[in-house]
Amino acid sequence: MAEPGDTLSESASKQLLRGFGVPIADEREVLTAADAARAAAELGFPVVAKLCGDAIAHKTERGLVRLRLGDAAAVERAATDLLAAATSGDGEVSVLVAPMVSGNRELIAGVVRDPQFGANVMLGVGGVLAEAIADVVFRPVPISAADAADMIDSLATQALLGAFRGEAAVDREALAAVLLGLSAAASARHDIAGIDVNPLIIRADGTPVAVDALVELGEVRAVEPVRRRRPSDEQFRALFEPRAVLVAGASTHPGKFGFVSLHNILASGFQGGVFATYLEGETVLGIDTVADIDLLPDGVIDLVFVCTPASANPGLLRACARKGVRAAFLTSAGYGEAGAQGRAAEAELVALADELGILLAGPNGQGVVSTPAHLCAQIVAPYPPEGRIAVASQSGNFVSSFLNYARQTGVGISRAVSAGNAAAVTPADYLDWFADDPATAVSLAYIEGIVDGRGLLDRFAGVAARKPLVVVKGGATEAGAKAAASHTGALAANDKIFDGACRQAGVTRAATVEEGFEAAATFATQPLPTGPNVLVLTTAGGWGVVTSDAIHRERGLVLMQLPDDLLAAIDSKLPPRWSRNNPVDCAGGEVRDTIPEVMELIAAHPDVHSIVYLGLGIQSNQARLMREGGFHPAHGLDRIVAYHERQDERFAQAADELSRRYGKPILSATELAVADPANPGPAAVRATGRLCYASGNRAVTALGHLHRYASFRDRAGEGAVERWR
Helix, strand or coil, rough: CCCCCCCCHHHHHHHHHHHHCEEEECEEEEEHHHHHHHHHHCCCEEEEEEEEEEECCCCCCCCCCEEEEHCCCCCCCHHHHHHHHHCCCCCCEEEEEEEEECEEEEEEEEEEEEEEEEEEEEEEEEECCHHHHEEEEEECCCCCCHHHHHHHHCCCCHHHHCCECCCCCCCCCHHHHHHHHHHHHHCCCEEEEEEEEEEEEEECCCCCCCCCCEECCCCCCCCCCCCCCCCCCHHHHHCCCCCEEEEECCCCCCCCHHHHHHHHHHCCCCCCEEEEEECCCCCCCCCCCCCCCHHCCCCCEEEEEECHHHHHHHHHHHHHCCCCCCEEEEEECCHHCHHHHHHHHHHHHHHHHHHHHEEEEEECCCCCCEHHHEEEEECCCCCCCCEEEEECCHHHHHHHHHHHHHHHHHCCEEEECCCCCCCCCCCCCCCHHHHHCCCCCCCEEECCCCHHHHHHHHHHHHHCCCEEEEEEECCHHHHHHHHHHHHHCCCCCCHHHHHHHHHHCCEECCCCCCHHHHHHHHHHHHHCCCCEEEEEEEHHHHHHHHHHHHHHCCCCCCCCCCCCHHHHHHHHCCCCCCCCCCCCCCCCCCCCHHHHHHHHHHHCCCCCEEEEEECCCCHHHHHHHHHHHCCCCCCCCHHHHHHHHHHHHHHHHHHHEEEEHHHEEEEEEHHHHHHCCCHHHHHHHHHHCCCCCHHHHHHHHHHHHHHHHHHHHHHHHHHHHHHHC
16 A cells, blocks of 8 residues: 555556546556566557556656557567666556557546645646646536536537547546546545546547546645634624724824725715714814723724724724724734734734724725715725625725726625735625625625635635625736735635636636626626526627627527527517527617517517627717707707607616516626716616626626526525525
């Protein structure tokens, strides 16, 4: 039996994997050249011969593999040469004889134990270009049958999995069984550090077979998690819905945090009590400040917003605790981001807050927003419109970005918090609370550093089981990972492993900040689709073509065939030149009621699961030119301008009303959403509370996220919600 730290021989590795159902080519392990020839005759020619031993890992590099041996004599010569090539460092050696398995496609599969995320099953495209293509996916162990199928579907080079060069399509069930077997091996044998099945050849009939495999034994030291109890619901309510707020360290200088934060609390319309401390005890923005917290009333203030230096904060927290304060947001710097001394001070402050029963947000944070409470306790702007998106971010900058997008689009925010150093309260803690917050429909997170990957994804899975969770992760590239490490001081985990963990947990991962906000805004304002079928309604052909391309690229969505009964119904509304296909291109044949009537026919059809509507705002765009052209309002232009603008408003309202009536996503897209936001078309979409997308492809990307989450909820079932509560 091999000891931990050893690599099992190829023969022993295959024997282990065979026990977990991984298909291995029939083979023989022999000690002499004569036995190799006899084994080859039993197996049938042509065969492969390899030198095998516990200390031999890189046979190909050392020339210890002989291929396409066509008769017994060739096998015997090859075996003799291989045995002669053994060195003293190879230990006991043997010759492995196996059939020469042929196939035009090679995959790689295996298990990787990651320090952050533990054991992960891996699947990728193999062959000589494997490293260049880098088409590889991961999922954390244990995987389910649905996970295995999703891994196969997630490979970018899907063409290789279909019928290929006269060979059958890959047997996906058999390939999924290989992945499930690898998962079972990693679950049963915790001493397995890694498994490498390379190549996994796809035979002409589409079935996979492992022709080479290595199992490495050993211990992969996992990152030691630092598990803290999540703050209580009462503490979170003190942070997001305080009865009164104290700004500690207020200032009369408009450029200082103590002034800006007090100003923003007052300017946002906070209806609770507002108090402030200031050494001189002056009046700031109409608030009579005090020099000593002990002068403030007892049992009234829930939240303290701290703008004082780090050295003053221990005494400040003790004074606040005496007054009944239950939550503190610290903007103060000079803690974990400032080196060893700062980390020690941060740890002491966390211990003190725990002792006092105070939720400690930050330090080195930007602030907290809670629109249901009309609270904007931040050292920066903006204050967003009220809505259903909750934000937790490791970067204060991106809190501002998401709030700015909310103001631009009109799709509002419920809560937002900059986690700062997250010394005591992590983004996962906030997200867990948001998942049960009645004011929140979807959570949106930006993360960089990961100190406990498996723990983080367990928390993420618990959130996603209850409500949609959209994550944007910095550090997706090597350069970004280095920047993230220097920014947060935490580890940047392997991005593809993180991506696979998100997919398994039902977490929506967005590639960019813009995509993240649009995905969250879509979850907040659209119903989940009940299937993959998408129909595109457009007033011009080019938009429909490009959007059709986007749907084909978006894995999981289907540009559906137009059903005969729906085609006939639309025929009655459009002139003969319309596209008679999906996209439904009206081809300029619209009259006053065409768009709402055709949209209703589409929305009402049971085979249609989602609609993308293109061309909103065209009439109002012409109306704008008529207003600005110097002839308005004469020549009847006043009437036609008003008509055009009313039409676009009607179309936007119809999309909203029909989506609500039929419970289907209807996504309106036009570049006018950003090129001319005041255009009555996109303006009317904003008035309905929905997002108007800047292009058809951006709408499709958001719809893809919506569909994947709906599919995840269907697979997980309602039991997942209760399991994670």
